[in-house]
Amino acid sequence: MAVSVADFAPAHLGKDVDDVVILGGGLAGLFCALKLSPRPVTVITNAPIGQGASSAWAQGGIAAAISEQDSVEKHRDDTLAAGCGICEQKIVDQMTREGSQRVHDLLSYGVPFDHDLEGRLKFSREAAHSQSRVVRVRGDMAGKAIMDALIGAVRKTPSIRILEDYIGETFLGEGRYVTGVLARRRGGIERLAFPARAVVLASGGIGHLFAMTTNPHEANGHGLAMAARAGAVIADAEFVQFHPTALDVGRDPAPLATEALRGEGATLVNRAGERFMARVHPDLELAPRDVVARAIFREIAAGRGAFLDCREAVGARFKDDFPTVYAAASAAGIDPATDLIPVAPAEHYHMGGVLTDANGRTSLDGLWAAGEVASTGAHGANRLASNSLLEAVVFAARIAEDIQGLMPTPRSAFWNEMDDEPGLPTQRNVEEREAITVLRETMSRNVGVLRDADSLKAALADIARSEKVCVRQSIRNMMVAGKIIAASALKRQESRGGHFRNDFPEENPDMAKRSYTTLKEVEAITAEALETA
Known part of the structure; x- marks a missing residue:
């Protein structure tokens, strides 16, 4: 559950309630912050800005129907085909329709997309696309170039405050209302409570729950677990994409x-x-x-x-x-x-995540989600190449517009100096380090490219036993995220898209629909797996 500010005595409360707190400094988080300007925004990142973001590592580019040979309808149909029958068609329609505008937003922030000699955008083709529609930067540097441009724009925007090297641990809240974020300084014990009128979760993916991944270390499922612990509905968590x-x-x-x-x-x-x-x-x-x-x-x-x-x-x-x-x-x-x-x-992208609607709203009031941590329904069971960056900017912009429409005229952007001294150093627990190793190895071995009931039950049992030695909430969040994925994979008794079961190798037409779960259900499935282990 989310905790109330009053219940957490050690937290240092800020003097003001922030208009918006964004947890995550990747593409979705920074784009949303820029779109919210001049409304005051605090962006909390668990690494120096840009360094822990999977967005910066994206090589292919961003897919959008811009060229004369292409159309929104073709992009939509390619996306639906890749999603293996469970995409939300209205969401895909909106995402592909708004792609061109978002690419031009990125150009306005200074992203140097490749152009031909006549000054027109150049497009490349990737797997399962019927047209060349991926805009790139120097072949394989799109993610870094986009992030560099956005970081530069954010640093020039006085309404955006960046808090680096803080790990989100728990949402503050009352019942179904999320009212802020509790964060711990990385490597220390100091915690800050950030009450907010709106919270945007943009914490990224789950890559480092697996032994082999293309994601940075910071992509470890923290945000997914925080939302689940607060009571949010999780969707399609079994669908994990492995980059070949x-x-x-x-x-x-x-x-x-x-x-x-x-x-x-x-x-x-x-x-x-x-x-x-x-x-x-x-x-x-x-x-x-x-x-x-x-x-x-x-x-x-x-x-x-x-x-x-x-x-x-x-x-x-x-x-x-x-x-x-x-x-x-x-x-x-x-x-x-x-x-x-x-x-x-290697684990590359999570199609599942925190369930959101077309405006990025989750099932909890006051909490929006964007980027890889969210499950909009745009990707279905299998993400189309280079649609991830597109989804991030489209729904980050939609969230900003939604928040602007719900909240009164923003106050002046002014931030007091914040006490940001490091907390007391702590000795990293050896048992926790070993628990992380067990988690990553069992996720790759038992919840990886090929799965079956026995391996998934074994994974749940291994993770549950490892969880018992974890003290830090950030490590426990990793364990919770791992259980969510394994339990969701155990529930879906078929193969579809990024989810392949050796014991159910065919698609089941009756299961051509999205899946939903809560932490309560995940814990019940885990308990049953422990009984039979």
Whole structure:
């Protein structure tokens, strides 16, 4: 449950109730803050601004129907097809319709999207898109370029206050009303309570609940768990997207080999040089991500290995056209212009999250959610490539408009100096560190690309036992998030999109609908798993 300010004595209360508190400093959080200007906003981030955001790591770009050859209807239909029958069509209509306007917003903030010699935006094509509609920056640097531009704009906006290195732990609230955020200074014990008229949850994804992920360390499910603990409805939590081509070079997080490489013609081969996607799907390397991820997983499991071959399709252009991937490969001693790149599936994106409506409102009053932590219904069971950044900016803008319409005229943006001295250092609990390792290993092993009832029950039991040694709320939040995903996967007895059950390998037409759960139900499923473990 959310706690009231009065119930939490150790918290340092601010002198004013903020108009809006945004938990998360990624694309959704910063875009929302800019759209709310000049209304006073506090953005709380668990790392220096920009450093802990998955948005900054996005390589492909942002999908939008802008070119003359494209249409909103085509983008909508591609999105619905990728979502395997459970997208919210009205949400997809709105998102694709507003894409062009949001891209032009980003241009106005200074994002240097690639243009051709005549000054027109350039577009690339990615998997499951029927048209070239992804706007990029220098091949694979879109996420970083977008975040750099937004950070610059935010720092110039006096109505936005940034609080860095604070981890959101619990929502403040009364009943169904969320009235603020309780946050702890990273690495310390100091807590700050931030009462607010509106709270926007933009805390990102769940990648570091898994042993192999492309996400930054800060993507660990905290926001999902906070909302669930406060009583919010969670939707589609079983649908986890694994990027098929993470560099399998022993790094954590795993570097990403952007899908744009396959869009340029790079192929997937095993150790024998066989192009194995030819026997899997007619679209070969540009098949939907879940199909490619499972194919690669099976090649690796069979001992044949999986490699991305860019030698002919990209070759000598690699260093200039894909500098981020080139740097990661080079650091591992691989020259992608002449060598095969070892790849493996890695947790990449969570289609599920906190249930929201078309304006980003959750089931709790006073709480909105945007970005990867939210479940708008736009992605269904399987996200279409490069729709994640689009969803983030579309619904961040909608949330800002909704809040502006609900609240009175904003007061002047003025912030008093805040006591931001670090709290007393704490010795990290060895048992908690071991519990995180157990969580990540069981999520990758039992709640990963391939799942079944026994493995999911084992995961719930392992996580529940590990949770008992956790003291810090931030670590307990990770455990709660892991249980939500595993329990939701156990409930859905079919395979669809990013969720594949070995014991239910086919789609069930009767289950072509979204799923919903609460923490109360998750705990009941976990308790049953413990009894049978």
